[in-house]
Amino acid sequence: MAETRPLRRIKLTRLFPEGINPDNPDDMMRLTRAIQEKAAKDPDKYGGYLIDSISDDGQYAIIAPMAMPTDDKTLQKLVTQGEARAEEIDVADSIGEARQKQTVDRIELNYASSTDPAIIHEAGKTWKVIDFIPRTSVKCAVMLQLMDERTISVRQQFADALGIARYPWQIRITPTAEGGWKIRIRSTTLTYRPSTHDRKLQETVESVGAPGWFFKGDADNGVITVYPGMLPTFPKVINPPQQMWDSADLHHGYFAMRLPDRGRETGDLLANNWQDAPGVLVAGASNGGKSVVINNLVYSALSAGCDIAVCDDADKSADFIWCRDWVIDHGWGCDSKESIAATLQHVLDICAHRANLIKQYGKMNYYGLPEDVRRENPVLLLVCDEIAQWASPLTVPPGLSKDNPTRIKMEYEKGINATNYMLLRLISQKARFAGICFLYASQSATAPNGLDPSVRTNLSSRIIVGAKVSDSVRDNVLNDAKSAPKVGEYLISSGVSVGTGVCELGGKEACVYKSFYVDDKAHGLEFSDILRQHLMQRRPPQGNGQAGHWDWGSIVRTVPAASEKPDDGSMYADDDEPVSRLEQEGGFGEDGRDVAERDAPLRGAARAAHMSAIEQAKLTAQLSAEKGM
Known part of the structure; x- marks a missing residue:
């Protein structure tokens, strides 16, 4: 194919105010980077060009297509x-x-x-x-x-x-x-x-x-x-770009910069397309930057007009306090495992409601609904963090007596964890067509941590957080770990690897990235504080610091198994209903026998084991039905 593009001139006075030295390798390398940046922004005009010569006065670089027979x-x-x-x-x-x-x-x-x-x-x-x-x-x-x-x-x-x-x-x-x-x-x-x-x-x-x-x-x-070139690198800190503050939309959930291509100084912005890739997996060790990645994605989704629900271990839920005012009613699953189960069930109920709307309007999915209907039912992002703490399978230690408090508690938690896992799995399978996106995060994406292959397969965007990650983590998260790049040792040794990792977005080729971050220590502002400030300007919240809260009675109605909690939910301050004397003292039937004794409900370990067995049976039935058994 004959090259038909012309020679072009690039003015050098701005790039080299003191003049360029064509015999200086550093000057020529700097000019090469400038041409590569132009090619990245306008590939049709500058792609595949190389330096042909420098004008005699040093004011211009003459560049030519590489295929031109120079x-x-x-x-x-x-x-x-x-x-x-x-x-x-x-x-x-x-x-x-x-x-x-x-x-x-x-x-x-x-x-x-x-x-x-x-x-x-x-x-x-x-x-x-x-x-x-x-x-x-x-x-x-x-x-x-x-x-x-x-x-x-x-x-x-x-x-x-x-x-x-x-x-x-x-x-x-x-x-x-x-x-x-x-x-x-x-x-x-x-x-x-x-x-x-x-x-x-x-x-x-x-x-x-x-x-x-x-x-x-x-x-x-x-x-x-x-x-000639130098190894691509990152700045020590990459502040969120203006596009993230002002232009985030459903197709651009900004969170990071890609490692620049060879020859370039800046990398492309990375963003998740929530419509095409509604399921996101974020995996990485604690204190490795996982919360920063998640908060970038959360901000971008909220800025784009999405609703949000959050499930997290109660001890870690402070990570999401900054965005709680935007949480939907009954969308805060961060107070207990029971509130997590209730929130997940609520999301499934929303999914069922939207499925009826989709059927009513004769559409294939949420995005085919009329605009006014979608406006009344915004895209919902479900964020689930520290999944291993509340959805992993539990094993009750053998040898404990049936009335042992540890056994009672663990039998109950075993059932709640099984319920949470089942709900997580159903959401990953059913929610995407209903305009519900889901971000699942854990330190390790394995079955013992609540993320088995049946869940991971529905998470098409995969993000690993951390510069040094074991091969086993890469194998569990990435679709093609062998071909995926790693964070280079030179990035680690040069001190710019904080916030880096590897990601595959929506099935695209894996790349090394560095997440956006900014703080203002002079004014005592952390990253989440700055995110909140920007979000307040772009989208004032409808809720407050208690948005999405579940009272114990609502949890029990949504997740009946919670009624069997060994402490009967007394941890909830709003659980102030008086206990019936009849429930305490029992009653007598017509034949004079103690009805309370005759029909007494199971208690202690027997009750916990019974409820755990019920939940396990429900899960088994569900999985069997899905497999056609």
Whole structure:
């Protein structure tokens, strides 16, 4: 495909107010980064361009598409200087790689020993065949170039990377103004395929250059350009961009910056598309930045107009105090495991209501509903953190008597945890079509922590928090952990790895990221305080510091198993209903027997075991029904 794009000029006075030195590698590398940033913003105009020259006055850089045959101009200059020559041979000596190799060996040997005064010899340089060019039906020209040892070595290494180690003349290699290399592949002998060659090419680029060097390939024209560069990095802190404060919407749940591509200084903004990827998994150890990632996503969702419900371990729920004023009625599941179960059930009830609306309007999903209906039923984000604390399977220690308080408590909690897990699983399976998004977070995404494969499979966006993460965590979270990058050791050693991790968003290729963060220590403001300030300006809350609260009576009505709690819910301050004397003292039937004794409900360990068995039976029945058993 012929390159038709023109040469372009880039004004340099702003980038180099004191002038550019084309012989200074740092200046040329800085100019290369500027061109790559332009290409990222406008790929149609600047993609695949490289420096051709600097104007004589130093005011402009002339850039050219990599496929433009500027290397022919370089070759012509070498011919003029006597450092490139053509030898005429019979076409028969150029047909087939084996015959070409014989011809190359013969001609290069002849040139090495030639005494012809027209053939230049320089110390440290050797004549090498660089191309076969057909002239007529019977004659062919062999092009030779006087190469230094560095150029010969670089050409051979790239020939190895492209699988033509025995035939290096099939690529033409030319130094570039940036200090890199331009490689043109003979179209008649080799096809450059990125999927086949790129990994090996990048290894070669860093071998002939240094870590941070990179390349761009043009498969249509068989051209590869190698650029000097430095390893991409992050600032120590990345403040939330203006887009996050002002422009978050359902398709842009901003939370981080991607590690810049090689050659660039800034990375692309990362955002979850809640409509396409309503399920998000966040996994990472405590104090590793998990709350920062979650709060970025929560802010973006609330700023976009979503409703929110939160479930978290009571001891950790302070992480979400900043956004509690925006929590829906009966959406605060952070006071106890029972409030979590009630909140999850409430979300499923909302899902069922919306399913009826979708059926009523004859639509496929929530997003097909009329706008006024969706406005009355906003997208809902369910945030579930520290899942292992309240949805993981529990084992009651053996050997405890039936009235042992520990056994009573654990039998009960075993049932509540099983209920929470079942509800989590159902939400991940059913809620997405109803405009309900769900963010599940845990230190470890495994079945013993409440996140087995049947749940994880419905979480299409995966975010690992932490610079150093074990392979087992990567395997459980990422879809393709082997191909996914890792946070580089150089980022860790340079002190910029705080807030970094690896993510796959909506099935896209995995990448390294760094989450947004800002604080104002001078005014005593933490990140959550600043998020709240911005959200107050963009979307004043409807609730208050008690938004979403569940009273004990409402919990029991929503989750009947909670009525069997060993402390009978007395932990709730609003549980002030008097206990009936009849319940305390029993009554007498007509036959005179003690009805309370005759029909007494199960108590102690027997009662807890009974309720746990019921919940386990419900779960088993549910799972069996889903499997068609």
